[in-house]
Amino acid sequence: MLIGGVDEAGRGSILGPLVVAGVSVRQSRLTNLKEMGVRDSKLLTPTARARLVDEIKSVADHYHVHAIDTAEIDSSVLLKGLNRLEAKAMAHVITRIRADEVYVDCCDTNPGRYRDHIASHLEECPKIHSMHHADRINVAVSAASILAKVTRDSEIQKLKKKHRNIGSGYPSDEKTMLFIRNWVARKKCAPVFARKSWKPMRLLLEGLEQRARV
Template sequence: MRDGVLVGGVDEAGRGSIIGPLVVAGVSIRESRIWQLTEMGVKDSKALTPRARARLFGEIMKVADSVCIRKVNPVEVDDNVSLRGLNRLEARVMAAVINNIGADEVYVDCCDVNPIRYSDYIGQYLKCSPKLHSMHHADVINVVVSAASIIAKITRDEEIQHIRSKYRTIGSGYPSDDRTMRFIRRYVAKNGNAPEFARKSWKPLRLLLEQTAQCKLRA
């Protein structure tokens, strides 16, 4: 066991959401203390109840050597999707997180079909030289990435709850959620535009806005 080695994990929450920010979180911890994450019950955030995530969030913050969180607002997501794509944006933000957690070895949950290519994307923005592992399902396989997934999920849920406190019936924020899409359709019908916390580059909303603009021209 390499007592002095810092191991990092990086994951995101909200990548596919049509409402709210994309959140990327990174956690670093001494390799000799990773067992503490396993012992406290850390696993992929999607496999945990909201109550368990909330408990683990606090415990992770206590045992981690470093935690870094980056929020990407919908406007920045839209701008980057139209220019270079979501994978490039996520790689850049993950690199910014890695630059801040000081880990010697880092595991990231890969969103690209090609993990090697995604490592290269991240490497273009790194200002440090950790040993980088880009892996599919890293949030399930690696407990440090699981810890990062919990931090990202809780942070994003707080952002969604802030929006929900004002607009109430927004659903989960994902386009597969009928409640979310009903909210967006009603908002656009009433205001003629999308809410500032929605991603206009997402196809369902983009098409809705195009239809709304065409109706205005015919009127």
């Protein structure tokens, strides 16, 4: 029996992609994940996460990583459909990890509703457990969270090599927001790798339009 776990990284970021990852592991091998130190990616150092990626892939029967770019995120946010977009991405990943039973980290306040959103995109639906904080509770989801986080961090590192001081990519990071403010001031537009639908960016762009009309 294959047990699957699916999680995301970068949902709240203002820069870069939202990454959804999934793994499926034979039930008998779940203890291997625990023994190698797999847990919620947020509780691990970058070095530990990087080390664990190859180990997770060696134990997993299947794994898949899917990145959602900023344009698709913005389109969904404008329609108030970010949760639905993430559910669709999770369904895409689930079809590729071929699990008999899947645990997903739920971003919706209603886990049952989120499970139904995922199932609506699946022709053949395994048993889905939609749970809050699943990355802390279920080791397969923890493994998926590591793959998602490492992939997301790699994308941010690519942006840093090209644009330097972009910070973590999150709006709570002053370095990130300073980078964005300077970009908008200089280029009179948002970076293509930024989410224009996020409130801090909307406010900057609205201020730009108001100044242009004066």
